[in-house]
Amino acid sequence: MRLTIRSKLVCSSLLILVVVSFAFTLVHLRLSRSWVEEDLRERAVTFAREIAATIGDRREFESGPLLARQIASILEVRPNVLQLDVLRFGDAGTEVVATSEPRLRLPFTRREVERVRRGEVVSRLVRDGGGRAWEVIAPVTLEGTVAGAVAAKFSLDRADALAARVRWAALGVTAASVAVMGLLMGLVVTLVVTRPLGRFMAAIRRLQAGDTAAAVDVATGDELGVLARHFNAMVARVRDFREELQARIKEATAELEGRYREVERLNERLFALQRSLSHAERLALAGRIMAEVAHELGTPLHSVMGHLELLRQDLPVEGLPDDVRRRLAVIEGELRRMTEIIARLLDLTRRPPGPPELVDVAQVVGQCAEVVRPGATAAGLRLEVSAAPGLPRVRGHAGQLQQAVLNLLTNAIDATPPGGRVRVAAAADGGEVVVEVRDTGAGIPRDRQARIFEPFFSTKDAGRGAGLGLFITTQIVREHGGRLDLESEVGRGSAFRLRLPAAA
Ligand SMILES: Nc1ncnc2c1ncn2[C@@H]1O[C@H](COP(=O)(O)OP(=O)(O)O)[C@@H](O)[C@H]1O
Ligand SMILES: [Mg+2]
Numbered sequence: 001m002r003l004t005i006r007s008k009l010v011c012s013s014l015l016i017l018v019v020v021s022f023a024f025t026l027v028h029l030r031l032s033r034s035w036v037e038e039d040l041r042e043r044a045v046t047f048a049r050e051i052a053a054t055i056g057d058r059r060e061f062e063s064g065p066l067l068a069r070q071i072a073s074i075l076e077v078r079p080n081v082l083q084l085d086v087l088r089f090g091d092a093g094t095e096v097v098a099t100s101e102p103r104l105r106l107p108f109t110r111r112e113v114e115r116v117r118r119g120e121v122v123s124r125l126v127r128d129g130g131g132r133a134w135e136v137i138a139p140v141t142l143e144g145t146v147a148g149a150v151a152a153k154f155s156l157d158r159a160d161a162l163a164a165r166v167r168w169a170a171l172g173v174t175a176a177s178v179a180v181m182g183l184l185m186g187l188v189v190t191l192v193v194t195r196p197l198g199r200f201m202a203a204i205r206r207l208q209a210g211d212t213a214a215a216v217d218v219a220t221g222d223e224l225g226v227l228a229r230h231f232n233a234m235v236a237r238v239r240d241f242r243e244e245l246q247a248r249i250k251e252a253t254a255e256l257e258g259r260y261r262e263v264e265r266l267n268e269r270l271f272a273l274q275r276s277l278s279h280a281e282r283l284a285l286a287g288r289i290m291a292e293v294a295h296e297l298g299t300p301l302h303s304v305m306g307h308l309e310l311l312r313q314d315l316p317v318e319g320l321p322d323d324v325r326r327r328l329a330v331i332e333g334e335l336r337r338m339t340e341i342i343a344r345l346l347d348l349t350r351r352p353p354g355p356p357e358l359v360d361v362a363q364v365v366g367q368c369a370e371v372v373r374p375g376a377t378a379a380g381l382r383l384e385v386s387a388a389p390g391l392p393r394v395r396g397h398a399g400q401l402q403q404a405v406l407n408l409l410t411n412a413i414d415a416t417p418p419g420g421r422v423r424v425a426a427a428a429d430g431g432e433v434v435v436e437v438r439d440t441g442a443g444i445p446r447d448r449q450a451r452i453f454e455p456f457f458s459t460k461d462a463g464r465g466a467g468l469g470l471f472i473t474t475q476i477v478r479e480h481g482g483r484l485d486l487e488s489e490v491g492r493g494s495a496f497r498l499r500l501p502a503a504a
Contacts (some may be wrong), residue, residue: 006186006194025174029167033135036159037125041134044154046120051084055140061088061147067098067457076099077101078099083131087115087141090146097148108137116149118174125156137340180374196224200231212239247250256499266374285455285468288475294345296489301342305335358396359504361433362387364428368405372413380418387426392502394433396480401500404476407460408437408496415494428502432482435498443490473498 003011051074055061071084085106086097094113096105112122116139123136137151162264177492196218206214214235218228308331320328369385376383394401405424421441427434444452453474458467470484476485481501488494 044136069198083153085151358393384423395503412439438495452494
């Protein structure tokens with residue numbers, strides 16, 4: 001069972017109150033009882049002395065019947081005197097002169113009698129079947145000597161009955177006052193402690209439910225008031241903190257959203273770039289094939305033209321039939337048209353991409369890395385880029401070199417499983433600038449290493465690889481007067497090294 005603070009306070013103070021009040025009441029009762037006893041003893045002594053003093057001479061002392069009458073009349077008016085004896089100290093011992101109780105003699109000891117004989121008054125408290133009583137013995141002095149004594153027994157019954165009544169009344173009053181004090185204490189505890197605490201509890205419950213406007217309304221100057229002020233200050237701090245946190249979360253969320261959009265945009269760009277790359281690969285190949293075809297057809301065409309010329313010189317122009325001459329003219333015309341078409345084609349495909357310039361390879365490498373970085377990150381790869389400082393430039397076309405490096409990088413990313421690493425580094429080596437693209441991917445079996453440079457060789461799904469990347473890269477490198485090396489180990493990875501002569 002859980003006790004509330006109120007019941008703990010009320011119960012403990014009531015307990016203290018009960019113990020202390022009843023202890024005080026009991027001590028008080030005991031003290032007053034002993035004071036009453038003492039008072040009654042003094043009265044008994046005074047009474048015995050007075051009686052002793054009334055016995056004025058020896059004659060009176062010796063007339064027993066007279067004394068007996070006096071005793072009887074005294075006892076009539078003093079009902080609390082249970083017994084009254086007049087004793088005489090003779091040579092033979094103590095003898096009773098007169099008594100109210102002839103059957104019983106008050107049992108004073110020899111020593112007590114001795115003390116009385118010396119003039120002292122002796123008293124003692126006795127308890128018998130009838131209740132408590134004071135027994136007093138006072139000396140009777142005649143002509144300067146102690147001739148006898150007056151012994152009296154005083155009942156304490158009335159005083160004891162009164163004391164009992166007083167005791168019950170006192171205990172009742174104490175009990176009632178304890179009850180009243182308990183009630184008042186409960187009231188005070190409620191007002192001073194329970195109610196303010198209830199307000200605290202309500203505020204804490206509101207705070208737990210998320211209401212940061214919760215405040216405690218305790219305006220007292222005591223500790224609870226101080227506590228309430230601290231509590232309210234703390235709630236205000238929590239509120240500020242929460243608002244700040246929410247603002248920060250909002251900010252962070254917005255930033256994250258921005259970043260996410262950026263990544264999305266980059267991914268889209270990468271995708272578009274990859275698509276346009278394979279489109280460019282195809283276009284470039286078509287051009288190269290066309291150039292090849294034109295070149296291959298040009299030579300026999302020239303030879304046919306030469307033979308036709310020789311034939312014309314050998315044949316007599318006049319002797320020819322008209323339709324033969326016409327047919328020869330058609331052949332010549334068609335051949336010339338073909339030659340022209342081929343010349344134009346060759347002219348078109350061989351057209352250089354502009355005059356060569358000085359290219360900063362480090363910049364080319366950096367740009368390529370930024371293009372593929374989103375794709376590498378999405379594939380769970382670490383992309384490392386480095387360029388030795390002060391690299392010499394190479395003579396050529398930045399766009400083409402970029403295409404070559406991009407081909408190598410996309411291949412490396414495609415070949416490397418998540419968690420792997422792709423590194424592109426540019427460095428100088430002798431009179432050459434070397435761009436190395438190294439991966440920790442699948443590697444290329446030895447028997448396949450020559451074939452991957454052939455056009456249309458691809459191990460990738462249709463739509464992902466056209467098999468032209470390495471072919472075009474080889475062409476571009478060759479056109480720049482450089483070469484492409486390969487070093488690969490199955491299961492460990494590959495390194496493609498692009499070597500370009502540095503510009504003088
Ligand atoms: N870094 C590499 N690691 C493993 N295999 C590679 C790597 N680069 C190229 N290859 C292999 O060479 C083939 C040809 O590459 P490529 O000519 O770029 O064509 P594509 O990428 O379209 O397949 C790829 O399909 C792949 O099998
Ligand atoms: Mg490729």
